[in-house]
Amino acid sequence: MTQGEIGYILQTSLQSILQRKKISTPVASLVTQVIVDKHDEAFQNPTKPIGPFYSKETADKKKHELGWDIVEDAARGYRRVVPSPKPLGIVELEIIQDCLEREIIVIASGGGGIPVSIENETIVGVEAVIDKDRASSLLASQLRMHRLIISTEVEQVYLNFKKPNQTAVCEMSIDDAKRYNTEGHFLEGSMKPKIEAAIDFIEAGGEEVIITDPAHIVSAVEGKTGTHIIRKVKP
DSSP: OHHHHHHHHHHHHHHHHHHHTTOOOOEEEEOOEEEOOTTOGGGGSOOEEEEEEEOHHHHHHHHHHHOOEEEEOTTSOEEEEEOOOOOOEETTHHHHHHHHHTTOEEEESGGGOEEEEEETTEEEEOSOOOOHHHHHHHHHHHTTOSEEEEEOSSSSEEESTTSTTOEEESEEEHHHHHHHHHTTOSOTTTTHHHHHHHHHHHHTTOOEEEEEOGGGHHHHHTTSSSEEEESSOOO
16 A cells, blocks of 8 residues: 555656656656565564554553554654564566666655565565665665665754754764664664665665755755765775
8 A cells, every 4th residue: 555655646746747847757656575584583573663653551552452562662652563574585676677777767665565475486475564774775785776865854864863962974884883773873763774774785785875854865965965874984
């Protein structure tokens, strides 16, 4: 549902803009299946926040009545958590590659994609939610892209987020990113999966990840803002 609805909105918006600019590049939105291991340890330890934020009272009620796993998320309230297995492959990868070779703009892996496993040469759906940043990182890596842009709610990544000593980070190496992550600067339902996706992308051969908000994407690509994660920061 997420892929179909948001894919439609993005596709028609892009098509309208391209038509106004007299650009004939086609756009395709593709429902994407993402392969996971059904024995992934994530199924024993649900961590992916989904859905709306609840007060503690409402969250406790849903946990008791519905058997949900509930956590406090990013200091904004309580949310349900579900299994979030690691994405291993993209079923439609060759189709996406073919589209790109034909100069078609592809909207893919929406919402993290539909989690599936391969059993006896059959694709089987899996009850889970794949992190969209990890799925995008995997797709970009398998397409051998050099740059990955992750759009989020803030202009830059911050250390000590929402604290008096909050500090914006303009550039960091993957070693810096790993260290900041270990130190607990990034929360599970917020920036942490984006940082981990960035690390995965660069370790898989990518050159740069840019994290910023939609309003600053162009400026970030021009190097004027955003957080730029690279393999190694020049001295």
